Amino acid sequence: MxxxxxxxxxxxxxxxxxxxxxxxxxxxxxxxxxxxxxxxxxxxxxxxxxxxxxxxxxxxxxxxxxxxxxxxxxxxYRSGVLRPDDHRHLAMAEQWMEWQHNAFAPAVSVIFMNTVRTPPEKRNAAAVADAENKAIEALKVADGHLARNDWFAGPAFSFGDIVMGAFLWRYMGLDCTKPDVPHVREWMDAIEKREAFKLGVSDVPRAKTLEEWNRIEREEG
Ligand SMILES: N[C@@H](CCC(=O)N[C@@H](CS)C(=O)NCC(=O)O)C(=O)O
Missing domain, CATH: 3.40.30.10 (Glutaredoxin)
Known part of the structure; x- marks a missing residue:
């Protein structure tokens, strides 16, 4: 276990x-x-x-x-389900996992920490503006890839979609300027239908304020 x-x-x-x-x-x-x-x-x-x-x-x-x-x-566990057997798809899953970690997640974390987790008087507006731009640029890159591929690894869902899905869900709940990225939106719609995504991620409500964050943490564990 x-x-x-x-x-x-x-x-x-x-x-x-x-x-x-x-x-x-x-x-x-x-x-x-x-x-x-x-x-x-x-x-x-x-x-x-x-x-x-x-x-x-x-x-x-x-x-x-x-x-x-x-x-x-x-x-x-169940190799081939989330970890592609085909070396070309595995390469893409690995690449996009690293990419989200380096290009998208840090920007989302700065916006999140400076809005939801910090009281208004202590927020760093310049850092948020910079992170907003970085997130927008990263999402345009992802949109280009998803215009040509159903999933980050290519033809099938993989671990490459998980890290991006978790961070994109958080980003979508934040009050910030967001780009028009139809292919990312379509991909996220498919992610949101997955039972495992609901169980692991979206069943936990997203907070807009520190008070909400603390309450949700207490309630959800
Ligand atoms: N690079 C690490 C980062 C882990 C991390 O920053 N975890 C945060 C929560 S997202 C944490 O433990 N914060 C301290 C806390 O929860 O008390 C990973 O991906 O696992």
Whole structure:
């Protein structure tokens, strides 16, 4: 049985919960991080010296870093379902996973931290404006790819879609300027219909304010 340490409102934990649901792998979860604490305890730091969630344990494997966990689970369970067997599609899944991590996710995190997680008087408007532009440029790149491909890996859904899907969902819930990217929108519509996405990601309401964020964290765990 896989154990996951993390809170459900963490986007990085959500990637892992979505992956487990896609693969139909049973797991238990320990509420750690945010208001639940526990991530600076000695036992936790032995698993992840960074003190961050998610962490998983699967038999003799204990690991952190959400994208690595998504890859590991995709290779370990039902290989070929989320991890493409065809080397060309695998290459695309890997490429776009790295791309989202470097090009899209940092911009979304800056907007998110400076709006939902920070009271208005402490927000950095210049950083938000810069991040908004970076997110828009990144989404135009994704839109070009999705104009020619149904999924990031090409013909089928893969782990390459999971990391982008989790971050795009968060981005769509933020109050910020967004581009017109019809192919990304169409791809996201298909993502939103996936049962595993609902279980891992969209069943957790998105917050607009710090108060909402804290309430949702308490309620969702
Ligand atoms: N690169 C790491 C980042 C992990 C990370 O930043 N986790 C955040 C939640 S999204 C965290 O643990 N924050 C501290 C907390 O929840 O107390 C990953 O992808 O797993």
């Amino acid at each position: 896989v154990t996951v340490w993390g809170r459900r409102n963490s986007v990085n934990v959500q990637k892992v919960l979505w992956t487990l649901a896609e693969l139909d792998v049973p797991f238990t979860r320990e509420k750690v991080g945010g208001s639940f604490g526990g991530n600076r305890d000695a036992d936790f730091l032995r698993m992840n010296p960074m003190g961050l969630v998610p962490v998983i344990r699967d038999g003799d494997v204990t690991m952190f870093e959400s994208n690595a966990i998504v890859r590991y689970l995709s290779a370990r």
